[in-house]
Amino acid sequence: MKEIYLDNNATTKVDERVFEEMRPYFCELYGNPSSMHFFGGQVQKKVDEARSRVAALLGALPDEIVFTACGTESDNAAIRSALEVFPEKRHIITSRIEHPAVLTQCRNLTKRGYRVTELNVDSEGRLDLEELKRAIDNDTALVTLMYANNETGVIFPIEEAAKIAKEHGALFHTDAVQAVGKIPLNMAESSIDMLSLSGHKLHAPKGIGVLYVRRGTPFRPLLVGGHQERGRRAGTENTASLIALGKACELAHVHMEEERVRVREMRDRLQRELTALIPNTRINGGGADRLPNTLSIAMEFVEGEGILLLLSEKGICASSGSACTSGSLEPSHVLRAMGVPFTCAHGSIRFSLSRFTTEEEIDTVIRELPPIIKRLRDMSPFGREFLAKQ
Amino acid sequence: MWDYTDKVKEHFLNPRNVGEIVDADAVGEVGSLACGDALKLFLKLDESKERIVDAKFQTFGCGSAIASSSALTEMVKGKTLEEALKITNQEIADFLGGLPEEKMHCSVMGQEALEVAIAKYRGVEAPVHGHDHDHDHVEGGGQLVCKCFGLTDVFLKKVIQSNKLTTAEQVTHFTKAGGACGGCIPKIKELISEVLGEEKKAAQEKPVKLTNMRKMQLIQEVLENEVRPQLWADGGDLELIDIDGATVQVAFRKACAGCASSGYTAKFVEQKLRELVSNDIVVQEVQG
Numbered sequence: 001m002k003e004i005y006l007d008n009n010a011t012t013k014v015d016e017r018v019f020e021e022m023r024p025y026f027c028e029l030y031g032n033p034s035s036m037h038f039f040g041g042q043v044q045k046k047v048d049e050a051r052s053r054v055a056a057l058l059g060a061l062p063d064e065i066v067f068t069a070c071g072t073e074s075d076n077a078a079i080r081s082a083l084e085v086f087p088e089k090r091h092i093i094t095s096r097i098e099h100p101a102v103l104t105q106c107r108n109l110t111k112r113g114y115r116v117t118e119l120n121v122d123s124e125g126r127l128d129l130e131e132l133k134r135a136i137d138n139d140t141a142l143v144t145l146m147y148a149n150n151e152t153g154v155i156f157p158i159e160e161a162a163k164i165a166k167e168h169g170a171l172f173h174t175d176a177v178q179a180v181g182k183i184p185l186n187m188a189e190s191s192i193d194m195l196s197l198s199g200h201k202l203h204a205p206k207g208i209g210v211l212y213v214r215r216g217t218p219f220r221p222l223l224v225g226g227h228q229e230r231g232r233r234a235g236t237e238n239t240a241s242l243i244a245l246g247k248a249c250e251l252a253h254v255h256m257e258e259e260r261v262r263v264r265e266m267r268d269r270l271q272r273e274l275t276a277l278i279p280n281t282r283i284n285g286g287g288a289d290r291l292p293n294t295l296s297i298a299m300e301f302v303e304g305e306g307i308l309l310l311l312s313e314k315g316i317c318a319s320s321g322s323a324c325t326s327g328s329l330e331p332s333h334v335l336r337a338m339g340v341p342f343t344c345a346h347g348s349i350r351f352s353l354s355r356f357t358t359e360e361e362i363d364t365v366i367r368e369l370p371p372i373i374k375r376l377r378d379m380s381p382f383g384r385e386f387l388a389k390q
Numbered sequence: 391m392w393d394y395t396d397k398v399k400e401h402f403l404n405p406r407n408v409g410e411i412v413d414a415d416a417v418g419e420v421g422s423l424a425c426g427d428a429l430k431l432f433l434k435l436d437e438s439k440e441r442i443v444d445a446k447f448q449t450f451g452c453g454s455a456i457a458s459s460s461a462l463t464e465m466v467k468g469k470t471l472e473e474a475l476k477i478t479n480q481e482i483a484d485f486l487g488g489l490p491e492e493k494m495h496c497s498v499m500g501q502e503a504l505e506v507a508i509a510k511y512r513g514v515e516a517p518v519h520g521h522d523h524d525h526d527h528v529e530g531g532g533q534l535v536c537k538c539f540g541l542t543d544v545f546l547k548k549v550i551q552s553n554k555l556t557t558a559e560q561v562t563h564f565t566k567a568g569g570a571c572g573g574c575i576p577k578i579k580e581l582i583s584e585v586l587g588e589e590k591k592a593a594q595e596k597p598v599k600l601t602n603m604r605k606m607q608l609i610q611e612v613l614e615n616e617v618r619p620q621l622w623a624d625g626g627d628l629e630l631i632d633i634d635g636a637t638v639q640v641a642f643r644k645a646c647a648g649c650a651s652s653g654y655t656a657k658f659v660e661q662k663l664r665e666l667v668s669n670d671i672v673v674q675e676v677q678g
Contacts, residue, residue, distance in 0.1 A: 302450070306456060330570045
């Protein structure tokens with residue numbers, strides 16, 4: 001069965017051009033870029049090129065790019081660094097809907113005597129900057145907020161938040177794993193101090209990430225050892241993967257306009273037709289500024305796992321904010337923070353598109369999903385009560 | 391992705407007995423929208439009101455909740471109410487070729503709905519159920535332990551005991567208790583110790599409590615229910631001749647009579663009786 005892959009916020013297909021770019025760096029050009037001989041030196045040149053390509057996508061300088069092993073490492077490194085830079089400060093500000101890579105780290109720090117403020121979001125998943133202004137003080141070492149949410153695609157006003165942090169002498173970090181490659185970023189005209197990105201979310205392989213660290217921002221490394229990455233991240237470079245990431249960033253740059261226009265149109269059509277065909281739906285974050293590729297749609301009286309399993313029978317890959325799919329017993333912390341009613345939270349499905357998504361694939365989902373929802377509602381005691389009232 | 395058995399997948403994709411029975415004799419409803427799963431079970435009885443002739447269900451929940459409901463309705467059909475009440479959540483899971491441990495609470499929900507339906511039909515107080523529509527209110531006594539999912543100590547102890555659970559994590563997998571805020575996990579650990587403590591105590595007290603009359607009764611029950619069916623399977627049988635204190639005299643019949651390994655068979659009978667009745671029992675083979 002050919003897959004219809006609409007789970008690109010989870011991971012993406014490696015672009016074949018990216019794969020071709022990295023292929024020689026396993027069996028042929030396997031030298032260590034730190035070596036003094038020609039064989040390592042030629043790899044060093046490609047590492048430099050990759051660094052420049054990543055920097056170009058972000059509007060950054062090449063020496064502001066630190067390669068890491070994943071988005072989670074970048075997030076951990078940024079938070080740890082900020083606390084070491086300001087040993088006298090004991091306060092961190094984040095939000096309730098961060099990715100666990102940030103949230104778990106922050107919550108663990110409360111056990112070590114740090115104060116952590118988790119900012120709330122409204123019913124559309126939006127941040128209230130006034131709450132940030134009230135929470136921040138001279139004790140705040142770091143403000144860390146995600147650029148765009150992985151479940152709803154809702155975009156936070158990151159530049160405004162970064163300015164507020166700067167005014168109060170706190171460092172500002174953003175987990176931009178979902179935003180990079182989908183919407184334009186320009187570090188040259190930004191107040192962001194540190195930014196995390198992950199290769200496998202933008203058609204590069206898994207196991208490679210970046211932490212952007214602005215020139216002049218004090219930084220303490222998480223991994224210490226060799227001199228790699230100018231002493232900011234020890235460990236021999238994952239050369240093949242970072243070369244792949246460089247190529248992926250170059251392609252993301254080229255395709256950005258397409259992702260923003262063509263992908264958005266497909267997402268909007270999917271949203272429009274599904275809400276017209278399926279009664280009692282709700283778009284999570286539909287009233288907010290969102291990533292162009294993400295649709296989180298809640299369907300009342302049904303449970304997400306059943307929807308995903310039946311979609312999967314049709315070859316359609318999506319994900320859900322429901323409890324049952326995650327091994328957790330509660331609906332996602334993001335939907336709960338938004339106050340999405342329980343009737344909807346359990347039946348929330350996320351479709352996340354990519355530049356490889358086709359109109360035909362969208363047609364298939366529009367055709368297959370409504371009967372699946374009807375079937376599960378017919379089976380559900382609540383759905384029947386509801387349908388009887390109609 | 392969950393590692394569901396083919397049977398779970400098959401019952402999820404083609405659930406048996408979905409729907410309602412308008413003139414049902416018994417209806418059991420557990421769970422709620424807030425909990426994330428709910429099951430409404432309908433039972434139709436025969437004219438003598440003894441045997442279940444039809445069963446249907448409506449379920450809101452994940453794939454394994456739907457499969458467990460489908461399995462349950464297949465299992466109860468044709469059973470008397472007494473037989474149906476003996477179905478355990480483990481048997482529902484076994485019917486499906488097993489469930490991932492994190493999903494065992496789906497089988498517990500099925501067993502619970504069955505109990506509630508039969509209790510309501512008989513007009514007795516419904517057993518204290520775990521899933522409660524209104525979390526502030528507990529029916530049938532018991533103390534609320536897990537506030538997130540509305541679960542009482544009576545219900546949790548029952549599940550701990552019948553499934554022989556030993557860790558708080560297992561209790562979460564089987565009942566959801568402690569799976570949300572986690573505030574009740576210390577209390578769950580206490581309940582596990584209580585159940586283990588009670589079982590240990592019961593085991594120690596077993597020989598002391600037995601009167602001679604009770605011991606003889608128990609020996610007869612064990613021979614009838616545990617021993618003879620196994621002998622029948624091999625074409626054999628036995629007869630109880632006499633009980634004198636701790637000495638039990640039996641005579642082997644059919645294939646067992648004169649069988650070369652009757653010594654082993656006597657040891658098997660002795661082992662069963664020691665395990666289930668009293669540690670000091672001695673089995674003697676006699677001709678009779």
